[in-house]
Amino acid sequence: MVFRSAVYFEKKGLVEKAIILYRKAGANKKSVDLATKANLKNYILPDEPEEDDNANPDDITSINNKVSSLIDAGKYDRAVAFLISAKQFEKALDLGLQYSIPISEELNKKLFPEGMLPEEMQKKSELMKSVADKLRKQGSFDLASNLFVRLGDKVKAMKCLIELADQEKIITFAVNARTPEIYVLAGNFLQTADWHKNSELVKHIINFYNKAKAHENLAGFFEACSLLEIDEYRNY
Numbered sequence: 001m002v003f004r005s006a007v008y009f010e011k012k013g014l015v016e017k018a019i020i021l022y023r024k025a026g027a028n029k030k031s032v033d034l035a036t037k038a039n040l041k042n043y044i045l046p047d048e049p050e051e052d053d054n055a056n057p058d059d060i061t062s063i064n065n066k067v068s069s070l071i072d073a074g075k076y077d078r079a080v081a082f083l084i085s086a087k088q089f090e091k092a093l094d095l096g097l098q099y100s101i102p103i104s105e106e107l108n109k110k111l112f113p114e115g116m117l118p119e120e121m122q123k124k125s126e127l128m129k130s131v132a133d134k135l136r137k138q139g140s141f142d143l144a145s146n147l148f149v150r151l152g153d154k155v156k157a158m159k160c161l162i163e164l165a166d167q168e169k170i171i172t173f174a175v176n177a178r179t180p181e182i183y184v185l186a187g188n189f190l191q192t193a194d195w196h197k198n199s200e201l202v203k204h205i206i207n208f209y210n211k212a213k214a215h216e217n218l219a220g221f222f223e224a225c226s227l228l229e230i231d232e233y234r235n236y
Helices: 002-011 015-024 028-037 060-072 076-085 089-098 105-111 118-137 141-151 154-164 167-177 180-190 199-212 215-233
Strands: none
Touching: 002 015, 015 028, 060 076, 060 089, 076 089, 076 105, 089 105, 089 118, 105 118, 105 141, 118 141, 118 154, 141 154, 154 167, 154 180, 167 180, 167 199, 180 199, 180 215, 199 215
């Protein structure tokens, strides 16, 4: 939430507020880049030495002490990175969520590596759902969609792609999913694009509604096509 607020303020041109929020979210590099670009020298953090990432996963006491010192220093993103290096992935996730640090692709892969056995998937399914929801809220729609696919939730996966607004991925996903609800979602999304300027999009919309047997949606689309011909081209 903090990170998304920072993005909002940056888009609004409220750079100083955005810098502060990026730093609070642990996105120090982003805050420095923004401060440098805006020539706000007072907001540029001095270079800091890289933290030792050679953590011993078996030395829990040292790990906890290190993480505590990083948190006390406000280096939440470094604390998360350190926990990842120590293979304390779920702790890294908990800490990231606590301090509103975006879930990285690296952490996502560490938590849920490809090729997990069915029993591992079963054990981690609730955690996967939680992470997928968090990824979606933080705006990482592609990562969230991939997790929902692995969970077998094609509808949520498609909704993430729709929020990502990637036409090619949406079309490909719908073609491969082969389910009526996904076809309808894809057709509805494509209607929000400039379909009247792209004959291929028109073909996809009609094809998806036909495959879903969504006759009302198809009729509505043909009506929109007719109105466009009348309003813009005076073609009766």
